Amino acid sequence: MKISAKSATLLVLVVLVALSPLLFPSNFYYRVGALIFVNAIAVTGIVILTGYAGQVSLGHAGFAGIGAYACALAPVHWGIHPGLALFLGAGISGVLAYLVGRPILRLHGYYLGVATLGFGILVAMILTNERGLTRGPDGIDVPDLGLRALLGELGLSLSNGQFWYFFTGLCMILGAWIALNLHDSPTGRALRALHGSEVAARTVGIDVAQLKLRAFVISAVYASISGSLLALQNRFVTPDVAGFMHSIEMVTMAVLGGVGSVLGAIFGAAILTLLPQVLTVFAEYEHMVLGLVMILVMIFLREGLLPSILKKLRGKDE
């Protein structure tokens, strides 16, 4: 039986998440894995926005910041459970994305990139300067999600690293499943169509502005959930989560791995998350390497690493 691309991708992800721990030299790698998964969630959102719909955002970390600080602030100020705060943050991010995107996505060209750039910087500035609420650049504690303790009571005791590894891994697979559903659905097809030719998309009745807006809102929710999970995992968050470099990281991960493919983008997230953890030298030159990677991928591997490799392999088969 021929296996669909969607099932194949999900299968690969499930196997990787389930079996990778067998190769871990130390418990530290559970933490690295969880970081990869958290980044992969944000990057999956970028695939929907950039890969499917062809729109570029340079401020998605702003939504990650909203998601992260929702989990830090809502439990303390409003007594909301941290788990629900994740959904609250996602809701706020979605509404903000709608408000920011609505006027802009009626226009053609690079306006979204510029506007989101401004939006991201604005969020980072507010998080840094509103010391009364956010405690400023020093960061703020985040309450415990409490899910690990609950699992412990049910007889499934995991170390903190293991819990976050499997929990974020599950969230990533769920996110990938949703993105793959979208790809083959009527909405996804319309998004890919407007990416191919806006003129033609209009003539088949596609409301281009409205669909771009939907993709933008969905991807903002992904970024927000990624930010929330990062904060909940670290039990601490600083305004860096909303910083410009974080936005650029998301785009670079997606572009490196292959922005048109969910599996490719997750692969890109894995590489760029892993490198600074494994090579400490890399951390010092991170910004330079990100820039270099972008340039090289654009020149030599337009479609990104994974799709290019797969194409090469298939080419040899024929």
Added chain:
Amino acid sequence: MSALLSIEGLGIGFGGIRAVNDVSFSVRPGEILSVIGPNGAGKTTLFNMISGVYRPDTGRVVLDGEDVTAIEPHLLARRGLSRTFQNLQIFQSMTVLDNAVAGYHLRESGSVLADLFSLPASRRRAREAREGARALLARVGLDRAAEREAGNLSYGALKRLEIARALALNPKVLLLDEPAAGCNAVETEEIDQLIAEVARSGVAILLVEHDMKMVMRISNHIVVLDHGEKIAEGDPATVSQNPAVIAAYLGSEEAAHADG
């Protein structure tokens, strides 16, 4: 039968140059109306005004009794007007089948949430669109290329694919902008038959085409433009005898010689 599409005194200017001036005509269901004229006569500009790409300075476009002047293309599609393009507008990186399915957008799109979670409603809509699209591909002779990437198809095949996508909307009016341009004789013949068949099903067809043999063969009615003005109209036999039309075409050839 009354007109399905009426063009009433349509005109537009670009920076002081009248590209199209006071053009009127109407198309009835099942009729093939061709707009012809020398290069630069304003044919494509006229098409772009009718299909909502340009906003006309004067006049109106009436579709099935409703004023649709300068409304956005995706809303025109909703009201039953569909078109193809002179310079192909194909979703290159999508499969041939997906291109045709995209034409079903209005009928297959529903709740985004259903799409995100692949709910049965979403899958059913997608399946129905896919079945319809397959039938359409068979109709234009592309069923065997369904799973190929559209960008790999020959020019003539892409022309047919574009028509299939336009037909997927189940339009009342179909605008075809040079459907046979760049096609060989066999391909032109195939497109010919396809257009005639679509017209027989009751669709009003508005055609811009350079291939005069094709125009004379399949048109019921011809409108001739020159320098943005309508200089003649009538059935193929009448128009081809019209002195003004002959002068316009000869004139443009003389001008071409002079330029060369």
